[in-house]
Amino acid sequence: MKIAHVAPLYESVPPRLYGGTERIVSYLTEALVDLGHEVTLFASGDSQTSAKLVAGRECALRLDPRPLKSEIAAHLSMLAQVRDRAREFDVIHFHLSHFLHFSFFEDIAERTVTTPHGRLDYVDLAPTYERFPRFPLISISHSQKAGLAKANWLATIHHGLPTGIYEPTFGATPEEPYLAFLGRFSRDKRPDRAIEIAMRSGLKLKLAAKIGDDDRAYFHEVVEPLIDGDRIVYVGEIEEHQKAEFLGKAAGLLFPIDWPEPFGLVAIEAMACSTPVIGWNCGALPEIIDHGVTGFIAESVDGAVAAVPDLLQLDRRKVRAVFEKRFSARRMAGDYLAAYARLIGVPSEAKAS
């Protein structure tokens, strides 16, 4: 198939800094190329890809040091380029937020797919989508769809990771087992809950997290006083290449979020490292964690504390096996290919172009 992917311009594909959407676009496009498809990637010019790269902008917005940038104009310019070349593709797949591309592609809406990567319960989204009802959407979880229930949903396709990027450790246990918290120190991520769970479980907790500008006050007021450097240890912000060791050596990941996370990449990163997860009954987590197999779903701190001994008993080989089956980039690419095939009316087992 001839497939165009249109990525946000905030980060390169893959991202050099944080950028969940751009990472998934990278994994998906690489997997589609591996499967023999002809993929064109519209993204920032500093992207690295096996697909044909078309630079929507010279460099990623977030890494461009010039002070006066326009996020909207940058994306409009890229979309005009995509439109000029629209006839070249069987399917055009958009990864942009908030429907910025809809007005450009109304005449070929049925040949487009849109994956919204964020939450969909913004008050302006449903009334806006109603004005563009033909655009097929693919959700990244069933939970995500709730914010925009009445849309032309084509499929739900969970994210996936290349199976080779994290080596499963099967628990190369360090001297003292620890629980892990990975993400940002924001109120929504509830590091305070993670700390309470660890304290009450008698296990050490290592927190690897970014302190964003918006989260600094919360960190100093709520989190920092709880970090004792002994049972509760802040290891700083870690980079991509440090994740495998940090997650892989952990006895479990705590993911006690308090917001409708539309997916939760960190949870499947842990599973890729054979590490089970305690996640909250919130957002997509109940779809991602197989309760009693790859982790546990908790409703309260009490419930989470009670689950910790069981977590330590889970079979880490099984955690990795479930990851490979449910959350590989290859599985994700296959699901998208099946959706593209349904869309353009070719048999889903269609060969690569």
Add this chain to the structure above:
Amino acid sequence: MKIAHVAPLYESVPPRLYGGTERIVSYLTEALVDLGHEVTLFASGDSQTSAKLVAGRECALRLDPRPLKSEIAAHLSMLAQVRDRAREFDVIHFHLSHFLHFSFFEDIAERTVTTPHGRLDYVDLAPTYERFPRFPLISISHSQKAGLAKANWLATIHHGLPTGIYEPTFGATPEEPYLAFLGRFSRDKRPDRAIEIAMRSGLKLKLAAKIGDDDRAYFHEVVEPLIDGDRIVYVGEIEEHQKAEFLGKAAGLLFPIDWPEPFGLVAIEAMACSTPVIGWNCGALPEIIDHGVTGFIAESVDGAVAAVPDLLQLDRRKVRAVFEKRFSARRMAGDYLAAYARLIGVPSEAKAS
């Protein structure tokens, strides 16, 4: 003429809080209605207008207390409404930034007018405009055009104010004459320069300014230590109805900006109150201030200090007269009507519909 105006949704028209664009849209649409034209205003539903109001969104984005709003989706929804009704209008006049509307109206670009109200030297604007070169633009100053020199510029039309909103005082001099500074305490506005000019001139300075979140550090570090409450007085943030007295009683306005201000509404507000202005040779100010008549253009603090005695000698009746001639809303509306007429090929003296 049947004219549609499309306002940003950040503030109502007119704005309840700060919003220069929405104020100008209000003045312009009211003047066009007064002149007998059939005006439809697409704006937030909490707007107040003599035109026919079409609510692009229930209420202004900035005043909507709900946490999850999408500025982009809100504007896209309004633009889809405008497009559905495009045939009803002779001209559609957009006041949106960064070209969000271009993709909706390419087939009728020649019946649209766009007034960009902000600066145009964002790096993404010129390459994006190149992909939509047919859209006619109207600048709010000649200076503003420099950022986007190669565009389809239809006209330059300076802003205007209704002549009745500020009563000229002709200098109802208070016991002690003072200079005025009005705006925000941002680095770009250079309140520190205003303070230095006043100190060296031996005149009192009253500052009426907002301290925005972004400007708080600058205010505390640079400005606050210079406020002595005697020669240099901070009177807080003032409301629209307090401006006439604050500006009208001042001996002059200091506008020593350090950025390419595309217009500078405060300067003409002062002139409306018969108060002359010392402005920097920066952005649109040399176009707006008639050097030696409504104020002086300075290149340095020395130059500004030297101009203060001359400023006090200017004829305040003349300042007001020039304001009425050059910067009335009626003059602005007439200029826009002439531009619309050129655009759609009717004689510029065409009668109202």
